[in-house]
Amino acid sequence: MSPARRPPAAGRDWARTGAPARRRLSHAQREEEIVREAVGFFAEFGFEGQTRELAKRLNITQPLLYRYFPTKDALVERVYQEVFLRRWNPFWEETIRDPSRPLRERLIAFYTDYATAILTYEWIRLFMFAGLKGLDFNTRYLDLLRERVFALIVAQLRDEFGRPPLAERPVTAPEVEAIWSLHAGIFYLGVRKFVYNMPVDDVSAIVAMKVRLFLDGARTVIGVEETAPPASLQRRDR
Structure with a gap:
C-alpha cells in the first residue's frame, strides 16, 4: 500500500503558485x-x-x-x-487655556506636541497631495484649526497683553495672519523633511525658538486696531 500523500507545505504552495496565500x-x-x-x-x-x-x-x-x-x-x-482627525488631541485646547502656566510655556507645550503629531511622512505628504488634487481635506482641517486653536490663542494673547477680549472685538485679519506665521513655520519643517528631503534636527528646540520669536512680535498686532497703510504705499500699489 502506498503511503498517504501529505498536503503541500505552505512554502511549497507559495513556490508553486508564485504568490503567498492570503491571510x-x-x-x-x-x-x-x-x-x-x-x-x-x-x-x-x-x-x-x-x-x-x-x-x-x-x-x-x-x-x-x-x-x-x-x-x-x-x-x-x-x-x-x-x-487628520484621529491625531487631533482634544487636550491641546486645555494646554493652551491652562491658567496655571505662563503663556509662553503653554504655547511651547502645545506646538511641541502638535509638531509630534503632524511632522510625519504620511501627514505632510497627504496634506500636500490633497491640496494639489483639490480635495476638501485642507479646507475642513484648516477650518477646524481656526475654530479650535487660532481663536483660542488670540484670546489668550489678548488677555496676556491686556487687550480687549473677543466678546468686545472679534478676531481681526492681522491677528489670524500672525497665528498663521507661527503655525505655517512649524508645518514647513515637515515640508523640508518629507518633500524636499532636507534634514530637520531638534524639532523641540526649533519650536521653542519660533514661539519666542512669535510672542516678541505679537504685541504689535494682537488686539490693535487695523490702520490703513501710509499714503506713499497706497500710491505705490496703484
Whole structure:
C-alpha cells in the first residue's frame, strides 16, 4: 500500500503558485489593514494612485477591496479620518487655556506636541497631495484649526497683553495672519523633511525658538486696531 500523500507545505504552495496565500483576517482586521496600507500608498503616490495597485500591495483582489470601501472616495475619506482627525488631541485646547502656566510655556507645550503629531511622512505628504488634487481635506482641517486653536490663542494673547477680549472685538485679519506665521513655520519643517528631503534636527528646540520669536512680535498686532497703510504705499500699489 502506498503511503498517504501529505498536503503541500505552505512554502511549497507559495513556490508553486508564485504568490503567498492570503491571510485569513476578521472583517475589522482586514479593514484596518486596507486603511493602513492606503495611508502609505497615497502618501507615496498621491491621490492619483489607482485602487488596483493598492489591492496588489495588499495581495487582495480589487473587488474585495470594494467590498470594504464601495468607492475610492469612501477610502480617501477614511484616510482623512485616520490621519487628520484621529491625531487631533482634544487636550491641546486645555494646554493652551491652562491658567496655571505662563503663556509662553503653554504655547511651547502645545506646538511641541502638535509638531509630534503632524511632522510625519504620511501627514505632510497627504496634506500636500490633497491640496494639489483639490480635495476638501485642507479646507475642513484648516477650518477646524481656526475654530479650535487660532481663536483660542488670540484670546489668550489678548488677555496676556491686556487687550480687549473677543466678546468686545472679534478676531481681526492681522491677528489670524500672525497665528498663521507661527503655525505655517512649524508645518514647513515637515515640508523640508518629507518633500524636499532636507534634514530637520531638534524639532523641540526649533519650536521653542519660533514661539519666542512669535510672542516678541505679537504685541504689535494682537488686539490693535487695523490702520490703513501710509499714503506713499497706497500710491505705490496703484
